[in-house]
Amino acid sequence: MGRRTPEILDAAAAVTSIPDGATICVMGTGPVLEPAHLLDALEKRFLAEAHPRDMTLITPMLPGDRRGEGGMNSFAHEGMLSRLIGASFARARHPALLDLLREGVVEGYMTSMGSMIELLTAIGSGKPGLFTTVGLGTFLDPRREGGALNERSTRPPCRIETIDGKEYIFYPAFPIDVAIIRGTTADENGYVSFEEETNTLGAAEIAMACKASGGRVIVQVKRLAKAGSLDPRLVRVPGPLVDAIVVDPRQTQLSPAMADPLAGWNPFLAGALKHPLKGLATVKAGPERTMLRRAALELKEGDVVNLGAGVATKLPLLALEEGILDRVTFTNEHGIFGGMMGTALGGSFVPALNAEAIMDSVFQFNFYDGGGLDVTFLGIGEVDASGDLNVSRFGEEINGPGGFNNITDRTRRIVFCGSLTSGGLRVEISGGRMRIAQEGRHKKFVPKVEQVTFNAARALEKRQEVRYVTDRAVMRLTQGGPELIEIAPGIDIERDIRANVGFDLRVSPDLREMPPEVMADGLMGLSGKFGGN
Template sequence: MSKIMSATDAIALIPDGCTLGVTGTGPALEPDLLLATLEQRFLTEGRPGALSLFLPMLPGDRKGEGGLNSFAHKGMMRQVMGASFSRARHPAFLDIMETGEVEGYITGMGTMIQILTATGSGKPGVVTKVGLGTFIDPRHGGGAMNAASVSPPVRLIEIEGEEMLFYPAQKIDVALIRGTTADENGYVSFEEETNTLGAVEMALACKASGGTVIVQVKRVARAGSLDPRTVRIPGPLIDAIVVHPAQTQLSPMMADPAHGWNPFLAGALKRPLDDIRPLPLSAEKALLRRAALELREGDVINLGAGVATRLPIVALEEGILDRVTFTNEHGIFGGLMATAVGGSFVPAFNADAIMDSVFQFNFYDGGGLDVTFLGIGQVDGSGNLNVSRFGAEVNGPGGFINITSKTRRIVFCGTLTSGGLRSRIDEGRLRIEQEGRFGKFVPRVEEVTFNAAEARARGQEVLYITDRAVFRLGETGPELIEIAPGIDLDRDIRSRVGFELAVSPRLSVMAEALFREPLLGLASSLPKGDRA
């Protein structure tokens, strides 16, 4: 019996009240035709309703359309468990969550992938220290998104005297996933995709649950004709194949017109990088240059969302891109993140490896990283960080909590203020022309995504690098250790920090070279790291 069917017939396999797993993040691996067909069926038939969504990532990046907005209808959802959300992309979805009509729970992306692995391998669940002391700890809300969310899917337990978090395995009744090519027996390859994003873990968890796996692909090939080395999901895991010939790799702007997809992002070819322009001299570039001073020869590095995603451009300009290994939570090892040309943070040009999500987070949780560079949302007087909730903007942590739990050196990067901030560099000195309306260093963070006390107990080194100053995590909180040339301590820093500012007795001025055009000379001065 053929597994190939129309999107309409495949979506008809989804029953009311089931747990539905969906893969993809942003434009990468979004099963867009399946989501659009699912939404249309609900709007015309009122089915399937009362769905429980399991969302390890954030499918869809069309502002206000598709992706999670496909579920933004009264009665369509009963419960949501996810790691990342975005009001800019999915406003209707978050509006529904805000009403309290739907239960919602947030946890770390890595933990959600590991829950799928536990389900797929018949284990009772995931036991982890990741998230202790943060907002996903059941003592601090258990990741509840609203007042209706009173049954968090996490428990605090103790093993041999140590506190742990336990997440039970999660049954998946139906999985919506995506690949590039399926053969007639359901074997799926990902040759045009930029990442794999936990698709095989989702399929395995669903089949272990006795569920139905539906895959969207660009084309179907004859049975047995796929190179077995390129197959990422075996045929016995697939129940339905939906062909979508117009499926795009990412967005049209990232496609190579000659191929209809970009082989440099899928790992099929290596892209020349000599046309990547250096960043113009600005406060942002000076910040990134200061961050680059934390690099060591041979470092394995994670980059989180925000300004830090452009650090590889500085590394390329300085001639050290190949002497360190940049990674992201979506499986990338090496190469240059596509943000270098204004693209998505998810893929990379010239990646050395594109790993499955379960490997990437096991690697992170196992302490495989030397250093991570992450964005700054809010910092408080204890050094805690919030990147997951800002009033009505519920972002979730993505992979942030997994990443910060085991990485030896943590560097948070961002401006001291935001909202209309304007600055310029003049003769090696930074000038604030218009201050931002919102301070990021606040008396109390809205939500603890990074617990500074836990980091101190783990012996982690933590820096907060801003446009005008550098702080380190001291015994009681952030301590100012460097100030940019041209910046006044009281006017530009102390008055913009929402807590009593601790200043190091060895306060120094940031190197003026950071604020001038010539290269820093990192190619000849990069310090040796543990792996060098």
């Protein structure tokens, strides 16, 4: 009896086998690795037949970057889903899906991205589930919200367990019936390579979890190759994990919203070539640059750094300008080590220009969970009097944590970066001094955050060093909450800071002005501070 080979199908035929009530796991995040052709076919089938229906959708990441359409909106039809478990969403990208959640049509839960990838790994290896400290004391904790997205969601996918006197969140394993993944090339035996992809994400883990459950793995690729002709070093999903192959020759490296139709694919984002870095744009003068320069002072030579979503993703541009890009290692949660994150170049934060390594998601999150990071720079949504921080929910805007909770759980130094207020904020900088020309309409430092994504008390227990770097001030986390330790020259504490903070802000007796080089013209001299010339 010969080797089992996968079926070669068109998209419509591939999704016909998906049954009602299936648990389906879909890969991709933002503009990267979205199996758009298969998702479109699945949506068309439901609209024509009202099947498959009552499915459970698992999305470890955030597939889809087309504004208001595609991606997870393919599932946004009443009756198609009964339950949703994901790590990240955005109203701009998934408005229809979030409307179903808001209206209580679908039961839904948030998890941490890393925890979901690690749970899929456990499912794929026949383990009972995942024990993790990630999310304890936050909205992911089942004693709080359990990640619930609406009132209908009363069955969180986790519970608290105690082992040797230590508490963990336990996510029990469950079967995956269908996996929809994507790569670049599949050979006739089902081996899938990723030579044109900017990341690899959780493709292998998703496929393995599905196969271990007795499910069906469907892969979308750009091309089909002769059996055995792929470079084995580029294969990330082996043939025995694949049941069906769908070829979409129009597949672009990034989603259509971001793809360059003239380039086809960018070898500098896929690691095939290195792009010259001379002449890259710098961060423009202004409050954002001032904030980034102050944040950069938190770097130490040799640091392994995570950059989360937000303004901090532009730090590599400052590092390049200061001549220290090769003296720290920037990473992101999507497997990137080294190089320039896409956001620094005006694109998505998921891929990177000139990455030194592109690792699978399970490696990256295990590395983070194991304490591999020295420092992380993350955005500010809301901060309250205790120092708790919210980046996951703002009214009807459900963002989810993404990899935030894995990143902050074990990282030694945490730097939150963001303006003190937002919405119409105008800041003027002249002669090394700052003036608030127009205050923002929305305060970010509030009496109580809407949702606890970061638990300050746990951070203090773990002796993590926490900073809040804003456009005009720096605070540190203490037992009494945030404490003001630095202000920008020209800033008045009462008028510009206290009046825009929704709680009684403590001021350090050692309060000082920000280092003058933060607001000066020219370089800050970080290379010299690192011990260079």
